Amino acid sequence: xxxxxxxxxxxxxxxxxxxxxxxxxxxxxxxxxxxxxxxxxxxxxxxxxxxxxxxxxxxxxxxxxxxxxxxxxxxxxxxxxxxxxxxxxxxxxxxxxxxxxxxxxxxxxxxxxxxxxxxxxxxxxxxxxxxxxxxxxxxxxxxxxxxxxxxxxxxxxxxxxxxxxxxxxxxxxxxxxxxxxxxxxxxxxxxxxxxxxxxxxxxxxxxxxxxxxxxxxxxxxxxxxxxxxxxx
Ligand code: CTP
Ligand code: MG
Numbered sequence: 001x002x003x004x005x006x007x008x009x010x011x012x013x014x015x016x017x018x019x020x021x022x023x024x025x026x027x028x029x030x031x032x033x034x035x036x037x038x039x040x041x042x043x044x045x046x047x048x049x050x051x052x053x054x055x056x057x058x059x060x061x062x063x064x065x066x067x068x069x070x071x072x073x074x075x076x077x078x079x080x081x082x083x084x085x086x087x088x089x090x091x092x093x094x095x096x097x098x099x100x101x102x103x104x105x106x107x108x109x110x111x112x113x114x115x116x117x118x119x120x121x122x123x124x125x126x127x128x129x130x131x132x133x134x135x136x137x138x139x140x141x142x143x144x145x146x147x148x149x150x151x152x153x154x155x156x157x158x159x160x161x162x163x164x165x166x167x168x169x170x171x172x173x174x175x176x177x178x179x180x181x182x183x184x185x186x187x188x189x190x191x192x193x194x195x196x197x198x199x200x201x202x203x204x205x206x207x208x209x210x211x212x213x214x215x216x217x218x219x220x221x222x223x224x225x226x227x228x229x230x231x232x
Pocket of ligand 1: 009010020081106108212
């Protein structure tokens with residue numbers, strides 16, 4: 001069984017709005033709905049754990065009413081990692097065949113993830129950890145105290161996207177280990193996995209269009225993309 005964990009419990013500090021970005025509207029629907037629509041359309045995914053900030057529970061309940069696939073709401077944690085852990089704990093209570101379950105962990109702030117979802121899902125048939133990446137376009141400087149301290153070779157730099165797919169038991173065990181070590185600050189599950197597992201995740205191609213809505217400018221980019229899609 002494949003389960004989507006859709007993360008929508010963040011505060012959206014960089015988005016700088018009264019409401020978190022995942023419930024902001026983009027072309028007539030909320031950003032989180034784009035991810036829920038993808039899951040609804042993919043035959044390989046059976047259910048969703050939607051991780052939310054309980055303050056907005058009424059809004060999320062209203063949003064999820066229209067879907068036919070099972071969606072379980074789960075209260076999030078203080079960090080992204082803690083939100084994922086809470087979802088994994090809830091899922092652990094819900095499922096019986098844990099060894100046969102995979103999870104696809106996704107940032108709801110990435111509305112255009114359809115192709116990447118399908119790719120990760122396909123790869124999960126044969127692998128236990130799958131992470132989508134795109135080559136970094138810019139040169140990256142590492143700066144500390146306003147000083148350039150490192151310029152890593154761009155040929156080896158990639159941006160990491162979601163959804164990231166894992167066998168449930170493996171990623172759940174890794175999350176438990178991370179907490180035991182006092183870590184709550186991993187910003188993606190692939191890096192948490194590779195810290196606590198000997199084998200590295202398998203990489204697949206991500207998609208430049210699967211960008212994350214982080215600030216208000218990204219909404220303009222998303223609107224531009226959507227308006228071009230309908231006129232083409
Ligand atoms: N997220 C979450 N729980 C948290 C923090 C983040 O579920 N405690 C989710 C966000 O809702 C988002 C995804 O993780 O879909 C990626 O996080 P990010 O883009 O950093 O979103 P926010 O944390 O909400 O934004 P910011 O960092 O600007 O506050
Ligand atoms: Mg954040």
